[in-house]
Amino acid sequence: MEAKFIGQSLPRYDIASKVQGQRKYPQDFNMEGQLHAQVVWSAYPHARVLKIDARQAEALPGVVKVITWRDVPVNEYGINIMDQPVLVGEGAKVRWVGDRIAIIVAESEKIARQARDLVRVEYEPLSVVMDPRQAMKPGAPLVHEERDSNILKHIPIRRGDIEEGFAQADVIVEGYYVTDAVEHAYMQPEAALGYIDEQGRVTVIAAAQWPHDDLHQIAHMLSLPEDQVREIVPAIGGAFGGREDMYIQHLAALAAFCTRRPVKMVWSRTESVQRSGKRHPFYMRHKTGATREGKLTAVEIEIISDAGAYASTSIPILSNAASFSAGPYVVPNARVDAYTVYTNNAVTMAMRGFGATQPPIAYELQMDKLAGKLGMDPVEIRMKNLFEEGSIAITGNRMSHGVGIKETLRQAALAAEWREENGHWRKPALPPAEAPHLRRGIGVACAYKNVCYSMGFDDTSTAEVTLNLDRSGEIVRALVKIGASEVGQGVWTALAQIAAEALRVDIRKVNLALVDTAQVPSAGSSSASRHVYMSGNAVLRACQRALAKRERVLHEETGESKVTVTYTYHGREARATTPLDPETGQCEPHISYSYGTQIALVEVDTETGEVQVLKLWAANDMGRAINPQMIYGQVAGGVHMGVGYALTEHFIQKEGRALTKSFSEYYIPTVRDMPREFVNILVEVPDPSGPFGAKGLGETPTLSTAPAILNAIHDATGVWLDGVPATPERVFMACRKSL
Amino acid sequence: MPELRMRVNGKEVTVEVEPDDLLAYVLRDKLELIGTKIGCGEGECGACTVLVDGQSVTSCIYPALKAQGRDVTTIEGLRRNEELHVIQQAFIDCAASQCGYCTPGMIMSAKALLDANPNPSREEIEAGISGNLCRCTGYYQIVEAIHLAAQRLAERGEEGSHGS
Numbered sequence: 036m037e038a039k040f041i042g043q044s045l046p047r048y049d050i051a052s053k054v055q056g057q058r059k060y061p062q063d064f065n066m067e068g069q070l071h072a073q074v075v076w077s078a079y080p081h082a083r084v085l086k087i088d089a090r091q092a093e094a095l096p097g098v099v100k101v102i103t104w105r106d107v108p109v110n111e112y113g114i115n116i117m118d119q120p121v122l123v124g125e126g127a128k129v130r131w132v133g134d135r136i137a138i139i140v141a142e143s144e145k146i147a148r149q150a151r152d153l154v155r156v157e158y159e160p161l162s163v164v165m166d167p168r169q170a171m172k173p174g175a176p177l178v179h180e181e182r183d184s185n186i187l188k189h190i191p192i193r194r195g196d197i198e199e200g201f202a203q204a205d206v207i208v209e210g211y212y213v214t215d216a217v218e219h220a221y222m223q224p225e226a227a228l229g230y231i232d233e234q235g236r237v238t239v240i241a242a243a244q245w246p247h248d249d250l251h252q253i254a255h256m257l258s259l260p261e262d263q264v265r266e267i268v269p270a271i272g273g274a275f276g277g278r279e280d281m282y283i284q285h286l287a288a289l290a291a292f293c294t295r296r297p298v299k300m301v302w303s304r305t306e307s308v309q310r311s312g313k314r315h316p317f318y319m320r321h322k323t324g325a326t327r328e329g330k331l332t333a334v335e336i337e338i339i340s341d342a343g344a345y346a347s348t349s350i351p352i353l354s355n356a357a358s359f360s361a362g363p364y365v366v367p368n369a370r371v372d373a374y375t376v377y378t379n380n381a382v383t384m385a386m387r388g389f390g391a392t393q394p395p396i397a398y399e400l401q402m403d404k405l406a407g408k409l410g411m412d413p414v415e416i417r418m419k420n421l422f423e424e425g426s427i428a429i430t431g432n433r434m435s436h437g438v439g440i441k442e443t444l445r446q447a448a449l450a451a452e453w454r455e456e457n458g459h460w461r462k463p464a465l466p467p468a469e470a471p472h473l474r475r476g477i478g479v480a481c482a483y484k485n486v487c488y489s490m491g492f493d494d495t496s497t498a499e500v501t502l503n504l505d506r507s508g509e510i511v512r513a514l515v516k517i518g519a520s521e522v523g524q525g526v527w528t529a530l531a532q533i534a535a536e537a538l539r540v541d542i543r544k545v546n547l548a549l550v551d552t553a554q555v556p557s558a559g560s561s562s563a564s565r566h567v568y569m570s571g572n573a574v575l576r577a578c579q580r581a582l583a584k585r586e587r588v589l590h591e592e593t594g595e596s597k598v599t600v601t602y603t604y605h606g607r608e609a610r611a612t613t614p615l616d617p618e619t620g621q622c623e624p625h626i627s628y629s630y631g632t633q634i635a636l637v638e639v640d641t642e643t644g645e646v647q648v649l650k651l652w653a654a655n656d657m658g659r660a661i662n663p664q665m666i667y668g669q670v671a672g673g674v675h676m677g678v679g680y681a682l683t684e685h686f687i688q689k690e691g692r693a694l695t696k697s698f699s700e701y702y703i704p705t706v707r708d709m710p711r712e713f714v715n716i717l718v719e720v721p722d723p724s725g726p727f728g729a730k731g732l733g734e735t736p737t738l739s740t741a742p743a744i745l746n747a748i749h750d751a752t753g754v755w756l757d758g759v760p761a762t763p764e765r766v767f768m769a770c771r772k773s774l
Numbered sequence: 775m776p777e778l779r780m781r782v783n784g785k786e787v788t789v790e791v792e793p794d795d796l797l798a799y800v801l802r803d804k805l806e807l808i809g810t811k812i813g814c815g816e817g818e819c820g821a822c823t824v825l826v827d828g829q830s831v832t833s834c835i836y837p838a839l840k841a842q843g844r845d846v847t848t849i850e851g852l853r854r855n856e857e858l859h860v861i862q863q864a865f866i867d868c869a870a871s872q873c874g875y876c877t878p879g880m881i882m883s884a885k886a887l888l889d890a891n892p893n894p895s896r897e898e899i900e901a902g903i904s905g906n907l908c909r910c911t912g913y914y915q916i917v918e919a920i921h922l923a924a925q926r927l928a929e930r931g932e933e934g935s936h937g938s
Contacts, residue, residue: 056809523873671912
């Protein structure tokens with residue numbers, strides 16, 4: 036049967052309310068009699084708290100309560116390891132400037148702000164652990180004293196024999212690449228409303244990527260059974276990984292729990308920039324060998340990632356980074372040592388790519404450096420090494436189920452006017468720049484990323500589908516209940532399209548229930564590009580079973596006017612993943628993959644160091660395009676983040692303190708900073724286990740932008756920028772040194 | 775408390791404000807017009823853009839009392855009865871909104887632009903929204919939507935009706 040809703044550019048279900056300003060985000064909720072809360076932040080990146088004196092703050096008229104560590108039933112939380120104190124107590128340590136000393140609850144926001152300046156805290160400052168490379172060394176001051184080292188995790192991967200691999204190589208390239216921390220910079224700052232609901236449940240309205248995990252953590256913190264806690268997720272103003280961990284949910288819940296009144300908390304943009312988690316800075320050392328024919332023989336890679344003060348998801352991010360560290364290429368011999376290390380810098384966490392975003396900066400520049408040494412075209416050297424169906428990755432697993440990476444490169448290269456003759460590829464001649472100080476260049480980068488949770492984590496999503504039937508058994512309305520957070524990516528529209536397709540009903544008859552943990556089952560997080568695959572499979576199967584149940588109802592004439600099916604899809608139904616072997620890293624790492632290639636044409640102003648992307652081609656393999664118009668937006672948005680990552684976004688930390696405060700210092704690209712021309716190419720190589728062949732898309736479009744731009748800068752100027760961001764200062768200095 | 779009288783979306787309103795109150799907060803907290811968003815509180819991101827006497831302003835840094843006696847238009851004031859404004863419809867048709875938090879401000883900037891310049895070039899559209907940050911869309915579909923709205927307004931103009 037021909038698809039009716041899959042592949043259609045239907046308008047997203049929430050867009051009419053969004054263009055009218057009617058959609059409510061957490062800051063748009065207010066309740067009768069609500070109080071306002073503000074956080075007293077740590078004044079030091081590393082210090083022991085000696086004394087907290089809140090008497091003056093408490094005495095201020097309008098202050099209802101100053102909540103400190105003594106008020107927290109179980110003073111710990113964390114998405115992966117519960118290593119974070121909710122509020123830091125006397126005698127304990129603050130480990131970064133995002134640690135919290137107290138929460139002021141007052142009758143107005145103004146009073147709460149005044150009162151927070153009246154809380155007197157005595158600290159004993161400790162030496163600040165700033166650089167993970169120093170922090171790894173024995174004898175470095177410890178961020179967590181109960182551990183014997185700041186190294187949170189070391190992940191080795193061993194495949195083949197690198198000595199033999201390098202011996203076979205005709206050329207060897209070595210490089211060292213550094214990436215800075217990145218701020219998510221979602222447009223909607225942190226806000227939440229906590230209250231006690233009519234059934235006595237501690238309830239919080241917040242923008243959350245993983246509501247059911249928050250529920251678990253809040254219940255733990257308050258020492259309550261999970262059915263006494265509730266999280267409601269309204270519209271979310273962007274997330275990008277930054278709302279996967281709890282950031283404000285627990286604080287609003289705690290304030291409501293302590294005061295038994297509604298409490299609203301809203302952060303300023305400066306709080307958002309300085310006190311929220313970031314993408315990990317990486318330090319990557321690569322040695323890559325290839326034969327004269329351009330075949331890769333060996334890689335030796337060291338990755339050091341800055342975990343910041345607390346674990347968050349640093350370990351799975353590191354696992355991902357290690358598994359992707361050699362790129363989407365066949366490399367028979369590999370030795371990878373990846374470390375993530377505690378410091379007193381900003382906590383680092385999930386951000387679009389989850390460990391797959393930094394490695395391409397290294398492996399894609401290595402590919403171009405090899406191509407340069409071999410006198411080979413950059414497309415050609417990639418074509419010789421890219422994964423195909425059945426290729427073996429450095430983790431020993433066989434790549435399969437729709438390996439579209441070569442096709443993305445082929446289509447992007449042809450679109451950018453590369454020419455292929457007898458297996459040889461030739462770069463296009465570029466139109467000349469208009470002045471001698473302007474240099475043009477073109478660069479290519481390929482990348483890939485897992486879809487769904489990885490490495491033995493049992494990924495599941497549960498959908499509940501109810502069909503309301505008329506007397507003849509026709510579906511009047513279908514209601515889908517699923518705890519999938521709509522962060523702006525369009526998951527609800529994609530799931531509605533999948534449901535309508537499966538049920539063969541008009542999509543206007545399909546409704547999705549609001550995400551409220553008291554009402555909808557867990558779908559896991561809006562991350563890992565996973566909802567179309569995981570939740571799509573859950574919805575698809577629940578719909579199919581609901582149709583079968585309806586047949587029985589009609590056949591047996593039971594008179595029922597409603598059928599409901601709840602179905603939990605397990606990722607292992609299609610493919611079971613396994614953890615990395617602790618010594619060799621060999622495993623079946625991921626369920627499915629999405630692949631992408633980007634090509635950037637840039638113009639470098641060698642007098643100012645400014646780089647303008649003139650044109651960008653993005654080819655992505657997402658298996659099956661559920662909604663092409665929404666995919667266009669996802670890809671363009673991914674490129675936006677990639678351009679910022681490459682050129683402008685610089686989060687500066689000095690001695691554990693964030694110097695970057697706001698959008699006037701943290702430059703996310705404006706409309707004028709985007710590539711002047713943008714070409715979006717959809718490549719559909721289906722994964723048969725995905726719903727209608729779909730894999731996922733959310734993250735891959737961000738991965739190859741920055742390395743494509745860096746390779747283009749080199750093509751234009753002959754200068755390598757071995758890291759990001761390539762700010763005008765850095766580009767100018769690099770050009771001045773070598774031009 | 776000083777009294778602020780202004781016209782908001784065509785309606786006369788009178789509110790008591792503090793001398794240091796900013797327009798965005800008055801609109802949101804006192805008039806319950808939550809469509810105006812606050813993204814930075816520093817006039818950097820444009821999410822709070824509204825029109826004052828037809829000019830776009832970042833209302834998060836605009837002193838509320840400066841609006842005394844003036845005409846304020848917010849996103850809630852664009853729709854005419856059952857019909858969406860042409861720009862709103864164009865944003866839907868071009869999928870120009872994802873998370874949607876920047877959308878009201880973006881649409882108000884587009885309105886100010888098209889009111890002043892009904893037939894803008896791509897460069898002029900970009901200049902018109904260069905003070906509005908978006909983290910989701912990459913802007914292309916937004917530029918396309920504003921272009922489409924301009925086209926539709928021109929078509930309507932030829933038919934002799936008013937789009938705004």
